[in-house]
Amino acid sequence: MSQPRDLQAILESLLAAARKQGADAADALMVESVSSSVSYRLGRLEDIERSEGMDLGLRVFVGNQVAFVSSSDFSADALKALPERALAMARLAPEDKFAGLAPAELLARTLPELDLEDPEEPSAETLVARARDAEQAGLAVSGVTNSEGGGASFSRSAIALATSSGFFGRYAGTSHSVGVAVLAGEGTGMERDYDHASARHAGDLQSPEAIGRSAGEKAVRRLNPRKVKSQTVPVVFDPREAGGLLGHLASAISGASVARGTSFLKDRLNSAVFAPHVSVIDDPHRRRGLRSKPFDGEGVANARRALIDKGMLTSWLLDCASARQLGLVSTGHAARGTGGPPMPSATNLYMEPGTLSRKDLIADIKQGFYVTELMGMGVNGVTGDYSRGAAGFWIENGEIAFPVSEVTIAGNLKDMFLNLTPASDLEFRHGTNAPTCRIEGMTIAGA
Numbered sequence: 001m002s003q004p005r006d007l008q009a010i011l012e013s014l015l016a017a018a019r020k021q022g023a024d025a026a027d028a029l030m031v032e033s034v035s036s037s038v039s040y041r042l043g044r045l046e047d048i049e050r051s052e053g054m055d056l057g058l059r060v061f062v063g064n065q066v067a068f069v070s071s072s073d074f075s076a077d078a079l080k081a082l083p084e085r086a087l088a089m090a091r092l093a094p095e096d097k098f099a100g101l102a103p104a105e106l107l108a109r110t111l112p113e114l115d116l117e118d119p120e121e122p123s124a125e126t127l128v129a130r131a132r133d134a135e136q137a138g139l140a141v142s143g144v145t146n147s148e149g150g151g152a153s154f155s156r157s158a159i160a161l162a163t164s165s166g167f168f169g170r171y172a173g174t175s176h177s178v179g180v181a182v183l184a185g186e187g188t189g190m191e192r193d194y195d196h197a198s199a200r201h202a203g204d205l206q207s208p209e210a211i212g213r214s215a216g217e218k219a220v221r222r223l224n225p226r227k228v229k230s231q232t233v234p235v236v237f238d239p240r241e242a243g244g245l246l247g248h249l250a251s252a253i254s255g256a257s258v259a260r261g262t263s264f265l266k267d268r269l270n271s272a273v274f275a276p277h278v279s280v281i282d283d284p285h286r287r288r289g290l291r292s293k294p295f296d297g298e299g300v301a302n303a304r305r306a307l308i309d310k311g312m313l314t315s316w317l318l319d320c321a322s323a324r325q326l327g328l329v330s331t332g333h334a335a336r337g338t339g340g341p342p343m344p345s346a347t348n349l350y351m352e353p354g355t356l357s358r359k360d361l362i363a364d365i366k367q368g369f370y371v372t373e374l375m376g377m378g379v380n381g382v383t384g385d386y387s388r389g390a391a392g393f394w395i396e397n398g399e400i401a402f403p404v405s406e407v408t409i410a411g412n413l414k415d416m417f418l419n420l421t422p423a424s425d426l427e428f429r430h431g432t433n434a435p436t437c438r439i440e441g442m443t444i445a446g447a
Contacts, residue, residue, distance in 0.1 A: 007170060010079070011162035014058055018083040019164055023060040023090070025101050026083075027163040027298075029338050031055045034156045036124065040131035041149035048124055057338025060086040064095040070338040098324040099341075101298070106320075106330055107167045108295035108302075112285050116173035116292055117156070118201040127152040130178045130208045137212025138182040143220035148192070150180040150212070159293075167299040175290070176205045180212050184219040191225070191403075193218035193373075197429060200288040218372070221393075225405035227447035228394060234368040235409055235442040236361065236395065239425065241374050242351070242434035246280060248413055250346045250432075251381055253307065253315070255322025255333075264384035264414060265313065272311045274417045277354060280308035282317075284332070284347035291347040291431040295332075298342050302332030307349075317344040351434040354422035358436045361423045368395035369404065369444055384413035408445040416442070 011028040018026040036050045057070040060083065067089035069082055122130075135150030158172035179196030195215040197206040237245065257263040265273060274280075283304040286292050296302050298320055307315055316326070319334035319342045335345035354361075362368065375389035387410040393400045416439050423436035 007158075007160040008162065008168050010056075010074075011160060011168070014079065014083060015162060015164045017080070018058065018060050018086065021083050021087050023062060023083070023087060023164070025061040025164050026086075027059050027101060027161065029057045029297075029336065030160045031338055032158040034121075035153065036122075036127060036155075037151065037153035038124065038127045038131050039149050039151045040128060040135055042135075042147055045128055046149065048128070050124075055338045056082075058082050058086050059341075060090050061099060061101070062087065062090045064097050064099055065090045065093045066096055066099040066341075067093050068340055098321045100320065100324075101163055101165050102300045102320050102330060104165050106300045106332075107163075107165070108169060108299060111169060111171070111294040114171075114285060114292045114294060115288050116171065116200050118174040118176070120202065121156065122154050122176065122202060127154060131180075134178050134180040134208035134212040134215075135182075137209040138180045138216040139212075141182075141213060141216025141220060143184045143223065144182050144216045145186060145190070146183040148181040148183065148194075150178070150208070152178045152208070161295070161297070161299055163299055169295050169299060171294050173292075174200055176200075176202050178205065178208050178211055180215050182212075182215050182219050184216070185223045189223065191219055191222035193222060198290060200290065204288060222391070222403045222405075225391070225403040226394070228369070228404055228407060228444065229447055230443070230445050231367070232441055232443050234365050234395075235439050235444070236365075236368060236370045237434075237437045237439070238370065238372045238392070239427065239434060239436055241371050242437040243430060243432040244374060245416070245420070245437065246349050246351060246432050246434055248379055248381075248386075249280065249308075249417070250317065250349060252384075252413070253313065253317055255316045255318040255326060255328075255344045257381065258316055259322050259325040262382050264380075264382060268313050269316065271313055272418075273313045273414070274308050274311040274420060276311040278308060278311055278417075278420060278422060279306055279352040280349070281305070281352060282307055282333075282346050282349050286348040286428075289348040289428075289431075293347065296330075297334035297336035298330070300330050300332040300334060302347070305331065317346055319344045346432070348428075349432045350426065350428070351422055351437070353424045353426040353435045356421070356423055358423045358425050361421065361436060361438050362395055363398040365395045365398055369393075369407070369409065370395055370400060371409065379413070386411050386413050386416060406446075410443045410445065411439070411441070
């Protein structure tokens with residue numbers, strides 16, 4: 001990858017050219033990436049891939065008119081033509097009174113060291129070994145009969161942003177991942193499950209053998225599922241699926257959704273939307289976090305923020321445009337690519353753990369449902385109505401009793417959030433993380 005000063009020189013020369021040709025303001029984003037991946041199935045290497053790329057995006061403003069151009073061609077002629085093309089487009093664009101660079105007072109002045117980049121890139125042989133070992137461990141679990149394959153990957157990306165208001169920032173990060181999906185049982189009675197892990201540094205990655213064993217054991221536990229009748233019971237979300245509840249929250253408090261009036265929480269700022277024992281944190285500065293970054297997509301300083309503080313909704317997720325629409329100030333949540341405008345997005349989003357273990361969380365449930373897999377996208381962001389296909393395990397008298405499949409769980413997110421209790425088993429395995437969560441009074445549609 002290029003050195004930081006090379007990136008800065010390229011971006012600042014583009015901005016200078018745009019200003020010289022008539023832009024009132026401009027910013028430029030460069031993304032460099034390298035990725036490698038392998039897949040391995042039933043003892044054989046299926047494929048191995050590697051890609052490298054550089055993408056450049058230029059955004060220019062002429063008054064309240066804005067345009068974007070992007071390119072992967074870094075020749076002198078191509079770079080020279082970008083500002084001219086962007087300005088020609090901007091002069092034809094409709095006015096957007098909310099468009100503009102981030103105010104200077106919001107820009108990041110110092111960048112925290114987040115340790116996001118592993119200096120060692122794994123060899124192709126190492127990736128093959130990770131994928132192979134994950135699959136072998138899955139197949140070794142008694143009852144596992146087939147495999148959909150193991151996989152391993154590595155990526156490194158570097159992001160540089162410069163603005164005509166004087167900001168320049170750069171950071172780089174890596175990602176190692178390993179996963180496998182296996183099948184248990186025979187014929188029409190087969191069941192599938194998987195496990196996957198990612199980490200910024202190889203030393204933090206769960207072992208392929210642990211991932212494989214976990215996938216195999218999950219698949220075997222799902223054998224011989226039963227049907228259950230329709231009823232209203234407590235529903236407990238496994239951490240793998242509980243994170244999805246935070247995804248729905250993030251969508252509902254996105255400034256873009258709130259400004260459009262398309263969020264079921266649009267009028268709930270500074271109100272109780274969860275029970276008092278629930279807090280949800282967004283932390284862009286989590287060390288080695290999978291979504292950590294030292295500044296947002298507009299150069300705005302970002303920081304740890306309690307979005308839900310003891311049940312109270314304290315903040316929207318705002319970039320500069322949505323903040324202007326709402327008469328507020330950016331919260332440093334802009335995310336962007338090279339070909340379009342910034343949009344609000346969470347970073348390392350997580351629900352703080354509760355005080356009860358998972359065992360204690362379900363101990364008083366006479367009849368209930370423990371969800372390990374969700375299917376479909378039956379969530380209405382405007383009303384909060386929630387209906388999704390699900391599989392998992394039935395709970396009887398506080399214990400996991402038998403596997404269940406082909407049911408639908410339904411409720412409304414406003415009620416679900418208010419009736420949610422988190423367990424104490426939070427682990428940071430993904431970009432969005434939650435402990436096991438119990439929700440009272442959901443509808444099960446079964447046999």
